[in-house]
Amino acid sequence: MRTDKEMLVKGIKSLAYTVLLMFLAPIVLYQAFKNQENILFWPVLIVGLILAVAAVAMGFYSIKIVVDSMFGPKKRKK
16 A cells, blocks of 8 residues: 555645644633633634634544545445
C-alpha cells in the first residue's frame, strides 16, 4: 500500500485548522469568564464553547483523514 499524498496534504491542512481552533477556543473562553459582568458574556461564552467542541470534532476528523491516507479507507465485507 502506498500513501495517498493528496489526501495526506488535506489531512495536514485540516490539522492546521484544528491547532488554530485549539488555541482560539480557550482564548475566547478566558475572555468570556474574565468579563462576566459585561452584557456580552453569554454570546462570547457560547461562541467559545462552540469553538471548543469544533476543535475536538475537527481533531478526530483530521486524524481520520491522515490515517486513511496512509492505510487506505476501510473496505466493507459484503
